[in-house]
Amino acid sequence: MAEERVKGEFEEKAKATFSAERREDYAVLIIATVVVLLVLLGVIDKKVIDAIYVWKY
């Protein structure tokens, strides 16, 4: 009985984790798409990347 309850809880937790991870994947896709668009539009270019580094030789 106890083992079945543990298994049930484990399956519930696995389902919840899986569904949260899928939602996270959609968010990730949106972020990646926005970044790619910004690069294609020229908003993010080499100058922006260079500006990240302030400590240079």
Added chain:
Amino acid sequence: MGVGVDLTDVKQWPKMLPGFLVCLLFAWLVLQYDKYVIGDLNRGHREATRLLKSVQEGKAPASYEEYVQARQESYKKALEKYQQGLEKKKPSKPFILKKEDFDYIVQNKAIPGKFSFGERMNQFQITYVAVLLLGGMIIRNTIGVPKILQPGTVAARPWIKPGIIILGAYYMWSDVLRVGIIGLVLVVLFVLGAAILISVWGKRAKADDGLMGLLSAGVGICGVSAAVAVAPVVNAKPRDFFYAIGTILLFGTLCLFTFPYIGKALDLHQAVYGAWVGTAILNTAQLVAAATWYGHEALLVANVVNVVRIGFIPTYEF
């Protein structure tokens, strides 16, 4: 989901913000170190060595201005050769020493200490990957992460995924196909080999079938995701599941800290190292870290091989 934080739940974002900002600041500071020490100072060491050699041979430029001019002219010539199609690789801009470093080398016939430091850090592979990983581990295991920052440390994790997607911009289709086909052969051998070895070993050790099924899928394919996907198929118990995940992540951590040094000791080419890491390290985050530690080309190859390996998940469902 880490410490129980759902990253898509907007209500939880304020809780994640402090830790996320501290992670960003930490990452930014380490990137400054990497660019300056591993990038600039290491290149400076090569240039200083070249200049020192010409000083010792009595061929040093008479003045700093002459040195700068000679470097620029040499670059111009290399660029012209490239534009005429005589050279395949576009020359990179020359590293020109600052006047004080030029004077130091000429007068003392020695390399400035900062350049030697950069070269030594590069030799020991103390790149941003190592500093971030080791730094994080030291903080976590000494002073600890304050409670207010803990949810944010989990929020930093998913950024690796868009990072990999954006990395796609570096790939040429022809390279992907070439690496993909070699990767496919490697992965088939690895997946089958891992499954057979674990089954034989498991039978001898009289281990549970569920645990063996999870380990075969997890070790053979792509770690935690594969173990999760096949858990219902092999009727795994929760205990088996956690044993399998623990083994996979522990093995990955061990590989992460040893593979870059083994690769360096064996003088492996970046592509070869990338194929090795892409096949052997199962967790994507650990794989990306180990490959980035070695170099950009290694990262590109490792990602392609990893994608091929992940494509094998459905085979275990059967």
